[in-house]
Amino acid sequence: MLVHLIILSTALAAANTGKHGGVEVPEFGEPITNLTVPIGRDATFECIVVNLGNFRVGWVKADTKAIQAIHEHVITHNPRVSVSHSDHSTWYLHIKNVQEEDRGQYMCQINTDPMKSQMGFLDVVIPPDFVPEETSGDTMVPEGGTARVSCKARGVPPPRVMWKREDGMEIVVRDQTGAKSKVLTYQGEVLKLTKISRSEMGTYLCIAGNGVPPTVSKRIHISVHFHPVIQVPNQLVGAPLGTDVTIECYVESSPKSINYWVKDPGELIIPSEHHVMSVRQKSMFEAEMTMTIKNIRREDLGSYICVAKNSLGDVESKIRLYEIPGNDRHAYQYPDVRATSDDEYGNNAYDEDDEDIDSMKSNRVPDRANKWYSNDGKVTVMTATGASSTITTTTTIFLCLIKSLL
Incomplete structure (x- = not known):
């Protein structure tokens, strides 16, 4: 069919000129540029012809031999294809909304005898998809x-x-x-x-x-x-009565665990103004659970258990809360002994003779006694000659000393 159309066009051109010879032969001005177009975009081939005269230009999809257009007339039934020209020298083949099946060689023909043609390739690229x-x-x-x-x-x-x-x-x-x-x-x-x-x-x-x-x-x-895992930075926590204390556990679990606190031997602790609880998620599988006990009372002392449970199991760890004596601090004035600041307690001298004057002491534990306790039970004693010596006592002996001062 293509050959017949080209022959027909040639015959028409010859009839119009009235002769086959003596006519300038049309030539292609430059090669057709290959096109690379993403799917869904528009593509336009450009075919430049010099001295076309009364000859015709046709477009054919070479791999399928499907005629796209002859001169100004579209032959294909593809509604996305159209043609246009500029001054009968530049001829365009337009393909809108390019699809994958449009990929291939396109031929621009001139109906000379023999026929002249040149081709351009349309590559349709497709962005990645999963x-x-x-x-x-x-x-x-x-x-x-x-x-x-x-x-x-x-x-x-x-x-x-x-x-x-x-x-x-x-x-x-x-x-x-x-x-x-x-x-x-x-x-x-x-x-x-x-x-x-x-x-x-x-x-x-x-x-x-x-x-x-x-x-x-x-x-x-x-x-x-x-399976959940618990790490406890401090398993033994001390604090004076009447103060606030915070105990903490670090939990690792996946899936995320249910975390809660229990007072030994098994009393579930409910969040309240007295027991302030929080869980801070540090990562996908790490959490920090803390509980602050406000205004510690004697009945708050004892063991606390942090518990973590998920679908793979459960784990718990125990923290013991004990009392540090001497929360009620005040400056005790020893007779004939100068008052010292907190910074001086580490080197403070204590006169043994002052132990005999209980009637002159306050009925509260002296602040300096707390310093001795926190110094691993080491008591600095000043002798009558002014020299100092260090006596290491056990906690039991020291507590007896505290009781004697009350």
């Missing part, structure tokens, strides 16, 4: 197990896939021998994390690109599950 049925979703794995996540991407040209952690931390990968290495990015559609630890838990980004914008990414969260 294949949903071959791309992983969020994954859960026990600690020490293997997490395998994949991202299958399509596009033209074929996209490359890389992985990185959303938090910017390094990815831990192991080869077949078990050798471990850390990388900021990992290339490949499949990411395999063996002997996974809790520190590898987090969101991983799968990124696909092929040079055709936009680059696409997918967030895949890897959860590492493990």
Whole structure:
């Protein structure tokens, strides 16, 4: 059909001129430029002809031999195809909303005898996209197990896939021998994390690109599950009566645990103005649980248990709260002994003879006695000659001394 149309056009041109010879032969002014167009955009081929005269220009899709247009008339039934020209020298083939099937060779023809033609190639590129049925979703794995996540991407040209952690931390990968290495990015559609630890838990980004914008990414969260663990920085906490004290436990668990406090032997503590509780999430699997006991009373002394429970088990740890004597501080004036500041207590001299004058002492524990207690039971004694010596006493002996002062 194409040949017949070209012959017909040639015959018409010859009829119009009345001769086959003596006519300037048309030529192509320059080669057709190849086009690379993203899918959905518009493409326009340009064919420049010199001395066209009464000859005709046609457009053909070479790989399918489908005639697109002859001169100013569109032949194809594709509504996205149109033609135009400028001064009968520059001829255009327009393809709107380019689709993948439009890729191929396009021929610009002049109906001379023999026919003259030149071709240009239309390459349709497609930005990357993920294949949903071959791309992983969020994954859960026990600690020490293997997490395998994949991202299958399509596009033209074929996209490359890389992985990185959303938090910017390094990815831990192991080869077949078990050798471990850390990388900021990992290339490949499949990411395999063996002997996974809790520190590898987090969101991983799968990124696909092929040079055709936009680059696409997918967030895949890897959860590492493990039994709760509690760390207690201070298992023995002392405070004077009437003050506030805060006890704390550090919890690691995944999935997140239910955290609460119990007063030994098993009394659940309810948050109140007296017991102020908080849980601060430090990371995906780390939490700091604290409880502040306001205005400590004697009945508050004893053991407290912090408990953490999740679906994999539970754990608890004990903290003992004891009284530090001498909360009610005031300056006790010893007879014939100068008053000293807190900064001087560490080197203060105490006259043994003053122990015999109980009637002159206050009925409260002297502040300096508290300093002695906090100095590991070491009492500095001033002798009659003015020399000082250090006597190491046990807590029991010192408490007896305190009682004698009351």
